Amino acid sequence: MSSSQIPVLIPVTFLLTALLIPLLGLINRSLAQVSAVIASGLALVFSYLGLQAVLSQGRISYHIGGWMPPLGIEFILDSLSAFLCVVFCGITLLVLIYGKTSVAHETPGKDIPFYSLTMLLLGGLSGMVMTGDLFNLYVFLEISALSGYALLGIGNRRASLAAFRYLTLGTAGASFYLLGLAFIFYSAGTLNMADLTQMLPFVQDTRPVSIGLVLMVLGVGLKMALFPMHAWLPDAYTYASSTATALIAPIGTKVAAYVLLRLMFFVADPDYMRHDLHLTQVVGYLGAIGIIWGSIMAICQKELKRMLAFSSVAQVGYIALGIGLASPLGFIGAVLHILNHACMKGCLFLFSGNLRLRLGHSTIPKFSDTLSRSMPWSSAAFALAAISMIGLPPTAGFFSKWYLALGSIEQSNWIFLAVLLVSSLLNAVYFFRIMEKIYLKPRNAGGNDSHGDAQQPVAVARNEAPGTMLVPTLTLAVGLLVLGIMNAWIITHVIHIMIPSGL
Amino acid sequence: MYDFIQGYYAYLFLATLFVIGLWGMMTKCNLMKKIMSMSVVQSTTILFWIVSAYKDDARVTVLDKSLGVDNPDIYLNPLPHTLMLTAIVVAVVTLGVSYALIINIYREYNTLDEPTLLERMK
Numbered sequence: 319m320s321s322s323q324i325p326v327l328i329p330v331t332f333l334l335t336a337l338l339i340p341l342l343g344l345i346n347r348s349l350a351q352v353s354a355v356i357a358s359g360l361a362l363v364f365s366y367l368g369l370q371a372v373l374s375q376g377r378i379s380y381h382i383g384g385w386m387p388p389l390g391i392e393f394i395l396d397s398l399s400a401f402l403c404v405v406f407c408g409i410t411l412l413v414l415i416y417g418k419t420s421v422a423h424e425t426p427g428k429d430i431p432f433y434s435l436t437m438l439l440l441g442g443l444s445g446m447v448m449t450g451d452l453f454n455l456y457v458f459l460e461i462s463a464l465s466g467y468a469l470l471g472i473g474n475r476r477a478s479l480a481a482f483r484y485l486t487l488g489t490a491g492a493s494f495y496l497l498g499l500a501f502i503f504y505s506a507g508t509l510n511m512a513d514l515t516q517m518l519p520f521v522q523d524t525r526p527v528s529i530g531l532v533l534m535v536l537g538v539g540l541k542m543a544l545f546p547m548h549a550w551l552p553d554a555y556t557y558a559s560s561t562a563t564a565l566i567a568p569i570g571t572k573v574a575a576y577v578l579l580r581l582m583f584f585v586a587d588p589d590y591m592r593h594d595l596h597l598t599q600v601v602g603y604l605g606a607i608g609i610i611w612g613s614i615m616a617i618c619q620k621e622l623k624r625m626l627a628f629s630s631v632a633q634v635g636y637i638a639l640g641i642g643l644a645s646p647l648g649f650i651g652a653v654l655h656i657l658n659h660a661c662m663k664g665c666l667f668l669f670s671g672n673l674r675l676r677l678g679h680s681t682i683p684k685f686s687d688t689l690s691r692s693m694p695w696s697s698a699a700f701a702l703a704a705i706s707m708i709g710l711p712p713t714a715g716f717f718s719k720w721y722l723a724l725g726s727i728e729q730s731n732w733i734f735l736a737v738l739l740v741s742s743l744l745n746a747v748y749f750f751r752i753m754e755k756i757y758l759k760p761r762n763a764g765g766n767d768s769h770g771d772a773q774q775p776v777a778v779a780r781n782e783a784p785g786t787m788l789v790p791t792l793t794l795a796v797g798l799l800v801l802g803i804m805n806a807w808i809i810t811h812v813i814h815i816m817i818p819s820g821l
Numbered sequence: 822m823y824d825f826i827q828g829y830y831a832y833l834f835l836a837t838l839f840v841i842g843l844w845g846m847m848t849k850c851n852l853m854k855k856i857m858s859m860s861v862v863q864s865t866t867i868l869f870w871i872v873s874a875y876k877d878d879a880r881v882t883v884l885d886k887s888l889g890v891d892n893p894d895i896y897l898n899p900l901p902h903t904l905m906l907t908a909i910v911v912a913v914v915t916l917g918v919s920y921a922l923i924i925n926i927y928r929e930y931n932t933l934d935e936p937t938l939l940e941r942m943k
Contacts, residue, residue, distance in 0.1 A: 453904050460911045464918050471922055476942060478925040485919050486846055489859050493866045496908060497839075500870050503901075 321371035325380040325393035325448045328361050328368075328403060329458075332441035336434050343430035351418050354433040358411045358440065365403035372400045373815065379450070388513045392450035397816040398653070399447045402576050405657050406447075406569040409664050410440055412790035417561040419786050420671050424559040425472050432472060436565060438465040443573045452499055452509045452585075455577065456492065459541065462573070463488050466566055473558040480553035487540060487550045495537030501530025511585050522590050531586055535597055538581065542574035544601065544638055545608030548631045552615075555627035560671030563623065567630055567667055568660040575637045575656060582641060583649070588820040592644045602642010606737040608635035613744035617751075622670045622680035625748060626663065629707070632741060633659045639734055640722055646817050647725030653813050655718035658706070658801060662715060665703040665794035672696045672783040672791060685755040692781040695788055697756050699795035704749035706798045709742050714801035721809075831872045839865040852923050852933040856916065863912040867905050874901035 335357035342349040371378060377396035381387060395403075414436070421429050442462025449455050467488070471481035503509055505526045506517040521527055540547040551571075555563050582591050582598060592598045612632030619625035633655070640652025673680045676693060690697040706713035719738055726734040782788060801808070826833065842865060845858025874897060882899040884890065927933055930941045 453907075457907060457911065460915070464914055467918055467922070471925065475929050478922050478929065479938065479942070482852065482919065482922045482926065485915070485922065486855055486859050489915050490843070490846060490862060492911075493862045496866045497869060500866070500873060504873050 321367060321375075322378055322380060324364055324368040324371065325378055325395040326382065327364050328407075329393075329441050329445040329448060331357050331361050331364065332437050332444060336437035336441060339434040339437060340430055343434075347429060350430045350433040351414070351421070354417075354437060355411065355414045357437060358407055358414055361440070361444070362404070362407040362411050365400060365407050368395050369397075369400040369404050369812075371395075372397050373812070387450070388508060388510050391454050392510060392512070393448045394450040394511075395448060397812060398576070398579070401653070401812055401816065402447050402573070402656065403444060405660055406440075406443065406573070409568050409660050409794075410436075410565065412793055413561060413564045413664060413668070416564065416668055416671070416787050416790040419784050420561045420675060421559065423675050424561070424671075428472055432469070432559075432562075435465045435469045435472075438462075439469060439565070439570075443569060446573050447576060450511045452502070452511060452514070454509075456496055456499065459495070459577075460492055462570070463492065463541070466570060469562045469566065470554045470558040472562065476553075477557040480550075480557045484550040484554045487547070491537045491540030491547075493537070494533050494540070498530040498533030498535075498537060501526045501533065505530065511580070514585050515587075518585070519587055519590075522587065523594075528595055531581075531591070531595065531597065534581060535578065535601065538574055538578050539601070539604075542571050542578060542638075543631055543634050545604045545611060545631070545635065548608065548612070548634075551631060552624055552627040555630065556621065556624040560623075560667065560674055563627075564664055564667035564671060567627070568664040571630065571634050572637075572656045572660055575634065575641075575652070578638075578641060579649075579652065583644075583818045583821060588644060588818065598642050598644040600642075601638050602644075602734070605635040605638025605642055606734060608632060608638065609737055609741045610744070613741050613748070617744065617748045620682055622673065622682055622752070623667070625682070626666050626670065629745070629748070630663060632745075633663065633707075635741075636718065636722060636738075639737070640725070643722070643725040643729060643731070643734070644821065645725050645729060646821050647721050647728055649817055649821060650809055650813050651718050651721035651725055653816065654721060654805065654809065657808075658714040658718050658798070661794050661797050661801065662703050662706050665699055665791060665798065666707070668787070668791040668794065669696055669700040669703070672787055675783055675787065676781050682752060682755065685752065686759050687755075687757060690756045692779065693783065694780075696783055696791060699791045700756070701753055702795040702798060704753060706802070708745045708749055712799060712802050714798045714805065717802060717805040832869075835865050835869050835872065838868075850935045852926065852935065852938075856919050856923070859919070860912070860916060863908075863915070867908050867912070870901045870905050870908070874898055 335353055339350050339353055342353055372395055377394060380393040382391045382393065421432055425432065439462050442458045442465060445458030446455055446462060449458060467481050467485045470484060471478050505521045505524060506514055508514055508517055543551040555567055582588065609632045612628050612635060616625045616628035616632065619628060636655050637652045640648040640655065670680045672693065702713065706715035709715045709719045723735055723738050726738065839862060842858045842861035845861065846855055849855055849858060876897055879895055879897045882896050888895055923933060930938055932938055
């Protein structure tokens with residue numbers, strides 16, 4: 319197979335499977351999940367081959383319909399998009415394997431639309447990553463967003479309203495993006511990203527271009543749940559089913575963050591974004607506020623999934639902070655955090671799904687140490703992911719924060735450095751609170767049992783999650799350690815290549 | 822001032838429409854009205870593309886043998902119009918999904934009024 323077809327093969331695999339699943343579902347319901355897993359496995363293979371090809375021979379460009387780029391639509395696989403594709407195909411594969419038991423348990427009878435929508439979502443997201451055309455990006459953005467609304471709407475009885483709010487805000491965001499694109503298009507006369515990079519310097523000092531860029535960043539920021547625009551996220555993530563959340567939380571906002579990176583550092587001139595428009599600083603400071611705000615709100619939550627959702631707002635802030643630094647170190651930190659956060663959040667949401675299957679709830683005050691004895695492996699995975707979220711050294715989470723901190727020191731930006739340190743402490747507060755409950759708090763901790771009594775450990779029956787759910791959770795947890803150890807290799811061999819020339 | 826209004830009246834109208842849409846999305850309590858405002862915002866965006874593509878004395882992009890293809894000024898740029906056809910399709914799909922969601926909400930809670938809805942969700 320020639321590698322020149324890869325950019326288009328990945329979205330096509332997903333979109334075709336989205337069509338196939340309802341048909342296969344007519345024959346046998348269980349085929350829906352199997353074909354979804356096979357499709358994402360195939361896409362993972364394609365994107366891995368693509369990454370290898372890109373690393374050895376540079377970017378691959380595919381011209382749809384054979385029309386040449388500035389006029390026709392171009393799909394591009396460069397090191398950044400190939401890397402992102404590998405990340406989210408990998409996570410997706412694990413989450414879909416996990417879905418077998420979880421979807422059947424939480425949303426019985428809805429598995430065929432569920433997997434079909436999942437494939438549509440992934441087709442949209444991979445299209446957003448690959449496309450080299452800004453209007454095409456809008457179309458894929460809407461494909462992924464619309465299937466995302468529907469996926470989040472399949473959940474408990476509050477899910478519809480949460481999904482509806484996400485829909486109105488998301489549509490407003492997309493409209494802002496399209497409006498901004500109109501300003502750019504009528505100023506520069508092209509929609510192709512590579513062409514626009516050539517054209518923008520000639521017109522970028524005019525007012526329409528700056529307004530257009532601001533509007534587009536605003537629209538993408540809303541999709542990414544950047545701080546003041548994050549209101550849709552906690553409700554939508556809390557009330558959706560576990561698999562849907564574990565699918566959308568790690569990759570949905572990350573792909574929007576990728577679009578922001580692409581827009582600010584590749585399409586527009588980074589120097590112009592930083593010194594004339596000051597947009598990178600605005601994004602960076604909003605991210606910094608989001609980190610603190612999200613962490614504080616996470617501490618206040620009683621429900622595990624809601625806590626994780628607020629912590630997502632904080633984690634998106636780290637990526638925005640990396641963009642705000644607008645330096646090679648900040649860029650490395652942001653890209654590495656996209657990868658790390660996808661694994662950590664995936665693992666944590668899968669853990670909350672395991673709890674929902676076995677305990678029927680995920681309310682934090684009800685946790686006790688019976689949990690670590692009845693579900694030892696899930697608890698261990700949770701502990702590892704939590705340590706990584708806090709950012710302790712051997713795990714992956716440490717390294718992205720390390721590069722962000724280095725970037726802040728390099729620019730003497732002490733506010734960002736303080737935010738990074740304080741947020742680590744806040745992360746420690748809300749994760750150690752749960753770890754203490756899982757590992758140390760006895761079941762009847764009423765406080766009135768006499769001191770002297772050595773508490774007899776109550777025999778607790780093993781009630782671990784089934785293999786299809788446990789293996790993905792553990793794989794992600796172990797992956798965090800591996801990523802932490804391999805981070806130097808990833809940075810020198812993959813991320814260094816993608817740093818845009820203008821930075 | 823008069824010249825400004827005369828030169829830009831379409832854009833002024835669209836800006837007003839956009840703000841009305843956003844205002845409706847933020848302040849209206851009824852979910853149906855929210856959808857209507859959302860639709861106004863989307864249509865404004867589409868209209869903005871169409872209005873900007875307008876050229877004085879230009880014709881539809883169909884080849885006229887007597888005029889030839891040498892002078893691009895006499896033809897409109899067809900790209901914005903075709904792009905907006907796609908955007909209209911997207912807008913329709915968004916409406917479809919949002920109706921599906923509010924039908925679901927109505928079946929669940931028997932109301933579309935947001936304060937009442939929040940009351941019943943407790």
